[in-house]
Amino acid sequence: xxxxxxxxxxxxxxxxxxxxxxxxxxxxxxxxxxxxxxxxxxxxxxxxxxxxxxxxxxxxxxxxxxxxxxxxxxxxxxxxxxxxxxxxxxxxxxxxxxxxxxxxxxxxxxxxxxxxxxxxxxxxxxxxxxxxxxxxxxxxxxxxxxxxxxxxxxxxxxxxxxxxxxxxxxxxxxxxxxxxxxxxxxxxxxxxxxxxxxxxxxxxxxxxxxxxxxxxxxxxxxxxxxxxxxxxxxxxxxxxxxxxxxxxxxxxxxxxxxxxxxxxxxxxxxxxxxxxxxxxxxxxxxxxxxxxxxxxxxxxxxxxxxxxxxxxxxxxxxxxxxxxxxxxxxxxxxxxxxxxxxxxxxxxxxxxxxxxxxxxxxxxxxxxxxxxxxxxxxxxxxxxxxxxxxxxxxxxxxxxxxxxxxxxxxxxxxxxxxxxxxxxxxxxxxxxxxxxxxxxxxxxxxxxxxxxxxxxxxxxxxxxxxxxxxxxxxxxxxxxxxxxxxxxxxxxxxxxxxxxxxxxxxxxxxxxxxxxxxxxxxxxxxxxxxxxxxxxxxxxxxxxxxxxxxxxxxxxxxxxxxxxxxxxxxxxxxxxxxxxxxxxxxxxxxxxxxxxxxxxxxxxxxxxxxxxxxxxxxxxxxxxxxxxxxxxxxxxxxxxxxxxxxxxxxxxxxxxxxxxxxxxxxxxxxxxxxxxxxxxxxxxxxxxxxxxxxxxxxxxxxxxxxxxxxxxxxxxxxxxxxxxxxxxxxxxxxxxxxxxxxxxxxxxxxxxx
Amino acid sequence: xxxxxxxxxxxxxxxxxxxxxxxxxxxxxxxxxxxxxxxxxxxxxxxxxxxxxxxxxxxxxxxxxxxxxxxxxxxxxxxxxxxxxxxxxxxxxxxxxxxxxxxxxxxxxxxxxxxxxxxxxxxxxxxxxxxxxxxxxxxxxxxxxxxxxxxx
Numbered sequence: 001x002x003x004x005x006x007x008x009x010x011x012x013x014x015x016x017x018x019x020x021x022x023x024x025x026x027x028x029x030x031x032x033x034x035x036x037x038x039x040x041x042x043x044x045x046x047x048x049x050x051x052x053x054x055x056x057x058x059x060x061x062x063x064x065x066x067x068x069x070x071x072x073x074x075x076x077x078x079x080x081x082x083x084x085x086x087x088x089x090x091x092x093x094x095x096x097x098x099x100x101x102x103x104x105x106x107x108x109x110x111x112x113x114x115x116x117x118x119x120x121x122x123x124x125x126x127x128x129x130x131x132x133x134x135x136x137x138x139x140x141x142x143x144x145x146x147x148x149x150x151x152x153x154x155x156x157x158x159x160x161x162x163x164x165x166x167x168x169x170x171x172x173x174x175x176x177x178x179x180x181x182x183x184x185x186x187x188x189x190x191x192x193x194x195x196x197x198x199x200x201x202x203x204x205x206x207x208x209x210x211x212x213x214x215x216x217x218x219x220x221x222x223x224x225x226x227x228x229x230x231x232x233x234x235x236x237x238x239x240x241x242x243x244x245x246x247x248x249x250x251x252x253x254x255x256x257x258x259x260x261x262x263x264x265x266x267x268x269x270x271x272x273x274x275x276x277x278x279x280x281x282x283x284x285x286x287x288x289x290x291x292x293x294x295x296x297x298x299x300x301x302x303x304x305x306x307x308x309x310x311x312x313x314x315x316x317x318x319x320x321x322x323x324x325x326x327x328x329x330x331x332x333x334x335x336x337x338x339x340x341x342x343x344x345x346x347x348x349x350x351x352x353x354x355x356x357x358x359x360x361x362x363x364x365x366x367x368x369x370x371x372x373x374x375x376x377x378x379x380x381x382x383x384x385x386x387x388x389x390x391x392x393x394x395x396x397x398x399x400x401x402x403x404x405x406x407x408x409x410x411x412x413x414x415x416x417x418x419x420x421x422x423x424x425x426x427x428x429x430x431x432x433x434x435x436x437x438x439x440x441x442x443x444x445x446x447x448x449x450x451x452x453x454x455x456x457x458x459x460x461x462x463x464x465x466x467x468x469x470x471x472x473x474x475x476x477x478x479x480x481x482x483x484x485x486x487x488x489x490x491x492x493x494x495x496x497x498x499x500x501x502x503x504x505x506x507x508x509x510x511x512x513x514x515x516x517x518x519x520x521x522x523x524x525x526x527x528x529x530x531x532x533x534x535x536x537x538x539x540x541x542x543x544x545x546x547x548x549x550x551x552x553x554x555x556x557x558x559x560x561x562x563x564x565x566x567x568x569x570x571x572x573x574x575x576x577x578x579x580x581x582x583x584x585x586x587x588x589x590x591x592x593x594x595x596x597x598x599x600x601x602x603x604x605x606x607x608x609x610x611x612x613x614x615x616x617x618x619x620x621x622x623x624x625x626x627x628x629x630x631x632x633x634x635x636x637x638x639x640x641x642x643x644x645x646x647x648x649x650x651x652x653x654x655x656x657x658x659x660x661x662x663x664x665x666x667x668x669x670x671x672x673x674x675x676x677x678x679x680x681x682x683x684x685x686x687x688x689x690x691x692x693x694x695x696x697x698x699x700x701x702x703x704x705x706x707x708x709x710x711x712x713x714x715x716x717x718x719x720x721x722x723x724x725x726x727x728x729x730x731x732x733x734x735x736x737x738x739x740x741x742x743x744x745x746x747x748x749x750x751x752x753x
Numbered sequence: 754x755x756x757x758x759x760x761x762x763x764x765x766x767x768x769x770x771x772x773x774x775x776x777x778x779x780x781x782x783x784x785x786x787x788x789x790x791x792x793x794x795x796x797x798x799x800x801x802x803x804x805x806x807x808x809x810x811x812x813x814x815x816x817x818x819x820x821x822x823x824x825x826x827x828x829x830x831x832x833x834x835x836x837x838x839x840x841x842x843x844x845x846x847x848x849x850x851x852x853x854x855x856x857x858x859x860x861x862x863x864x865x866x867x868x869x870x871x872x873x874x875x876x877x878x879x880x881x882x883x884x885x886x887x888x889x890x891x892x893x894x895x896x897x898x899x900x901x902x903x904x905x
């Protein structure tokens with residue numbers, strides 16, 4: 001009863017978010033989708049291009065689209081294994097239009113869709129840049145809790161602590177500035193203080209897919225996308241109301257080396273973690289859908305002072321007051337209390353946090369320098385409005401607010417300190433984007449955005465000498481795609497960004513891009529891409545001025561870093577005992593003014609400075625295969641990186657030269673399934689030494705070899721899974737002075753109704 | 754059969770790998786005991802933010818080398834404006850200490866340290882052996898401070 005009331009109350013709140021207006025009933029389109037020999041194609045998608053109006057065909061290949069606008073429309077039909085077909089019709093003259101499709105069968109083709117490459121949906125096979133997609137199924141199989149868990153399985157990506165590194169774009173920079181832009185449903189999601197990636201501020205169980213754009217994305221997305229883009233697309237709404245309850249429990253296994261266990265009083269114990277979450281999703285009508293999710297999880301941690309409690313809640317709703325109008329809103333709240341293990345005591349005591357002091361005896365109950373505690377609240381609100389003016393033109397207006405409140409915890413009492421001793425930061429903005437199809441061969445996207453940051457932090461001293469800063473940003477962008485021939489596509493883009501740095505100075509950047517995709521035979525595409533990227537220094541890099549943990553001084557002279565990239569690649573699919581797909585690329589990225597932390601003797605402290613130029617030359621190859629009976633699936637990817645600093649000729653620090661990821665899943669009888677993920681990264685060619693001067697054994701790095709195993713099965717509404725992460729019990733250094741995740745076991749139970 | 758091969762492959766990978774990082778060998782610890790005699794004119798108290806004995810297992814080249822805490826044995830804070838003092842460092846890493854003395858922190862800054870008196874016996878080098886105590890004696894002359902960085 002309470003449950004029912006809760007559902008009704010949630011529904012009422014969501015409905016209340018929108019203004020209900022009368023619907024407009026339009027025309028209807030119906031017909032059949034068949035193969036060339038006349039057989040029906042069930043489950044084929046028939047959609048009106050440029051709108052969200054669409055239906056799947058039934059067992060007879062029949063479909064009907066209702067309430068369509070009375071105008072000239074482009075209707076497309078597609079199905080896995082067939083070439084898609086589009087037809088133009090005039091729906092103004094008849095209230096009921098009959099429209100049949102005949103689809104030509106392919107040998108094999110991936111039906112993956114991406115949106116990040118050009119701000120619009122398009123087949124992954126034809127995009128002229130490197131993109132990797134993680135599906136909801138792939139995320140679900142791995143019991144992904146934080147998105148870093150999922151990203152570690154993507155070819156060419158390394159996650160160093162909380163910092164994402166795509167193709168060597170980042171090393172390890174103490175989580176102070178990200179060269180990868182994180183987006184949620186196409187909206188930037190960067191924290192206001194450090195431009196770090198808030199990987200936990202995402203609804204991990206409600207993700208439809210993740211797209212990883214490799215290489216500079218600044219021409220479309222501006223600063224922050226210099227190394228690439230991770231776009232998280234949330235789920236839509238099921239046709240029938242669905243309740244999903246996910247729960248998991250597990251334990252960290254004690255490490256095998258007694259020396260390490262002895263360093264911590266809990267070193268001999270299995271350390272538990274668990275979590276529970278629920279999602280309710282419902283499509284109220286053709287005009288309104290919503291889902292809401294709440295999750296709590298607790299992890300006691302495999303190291304001392306590394307436990308955390310996290311609660312997050314998300315809700316998403318979509319309302320169509322008229323067929324041509326769409327309103328979306330996503331609201332997220334996250335609350336987290338954690339110890340933050342920064343560095344170990346030594347390589348003989350890896351489970352205990354270290355201390356930087358000249359032998360002072362710490363106060364009873366106080367945390368070492370290597371583990372500050374804090375309480376974090378984050379809020380995100382992403383509203384969007386879309387108007388489909390015609391089948392050839394629509395526009396979107398989006399808003400975004402992302403707030404972060406950080407309160408340090410008192411070392412002795414554990415109580416939260418005042419916000420004035422922590423950080424309060426908001427990043428907010430708006431974006432308008434128009435999508436125009438002047439001809440079937442040409443697509444034009446133009447847009448503009450306005451964002452601002454307001455941050456107050458006891459760690460920052462801005463150029464005004466206070467601890468309050470703002471950083472307004474204005475940008476305009478344009479993106480044009482043109483099919484020169486049906487097989488040859490040309491893409492160009494240009495973006496202008498203007499940043500005001502705390503009213504003291506301003507920066508302007510022009511970021512062009514040009515790319516080409518050529519389908520030299522069905523299912524095979526050759527691509528070439530060139531583009532510029534840039535990144536404005538984060539607040540933390542420019543203004544941090546603090547000596548609580550390490551001596552760090554601000555640098556008001558810090559300049560944006562710039563990059564230029566060129567890439568050629570080939571992507572294809574083929575029939576090979578099922579379906580085989582591959583992607584190979586060669587790339588070269590050059591950087592100017594790389595921002596890295598360095599010990600500056602004149603300042604007697606660390607400072608973020610612009611380095612001279614650097615370049616990264618690399619190659620990547622990926623294969624994916626699925627058996628014809630869909631019982632076995634396998635993926636493998638290898639990335640080679642050769643980085644070099646212009647001034648010294650040395651490798652860039654913390655970049656692995658060789659990276660390999662492999663995964664596979666196999667179905668046994670009655671839905672029983674088993675699989676693994678394996679990732680390897682070679683020891684970095686160079687370890688930057690300033691950190692190692694005062695953190696014991698911080699120069700120690702080694703290869704990463706991590707194997708995760710899983711087995712799962714389902715019966716009725718229940719699905720159970722058993723997962724062993726780091727099954728090899730392999731110990732590696734994730735980033736300097738931090739032992740990577742040790743072997744752990746997870747039991748997961750999911751109920752769906 | 755297909756599935757069996759698959760599982761065998763996984764098991765092969767499981768057995769074929771090592772366990773990565775291991776605790777490095779430990780050379781043991783000993784104790785450093787010392788006495789200090791002060792001569793000359795003491796600096797003003799406001800210039801004495803801290804005062805400690807520091808034993809270094811390397812010869813510093815500049816003040817940034819004071820960050821190499823891993824390679825140092827550091828006493829607790831010493832008394833100020835006294836004629837003599839003593840110290841004891843338990844669990845000092847075993848090995849050779851090449852540059853050691855009393856260091857003064859003259860400003861409230863992480864790197865604002867300077868040596869005010871060096872251990873000079875036996876060429877300034879002493880050894881700490883595992884589970885043994887090494888005793889040393891130093892003289893600090895505030896009117897005749899050692900040159901830093903030291904000449905090689």
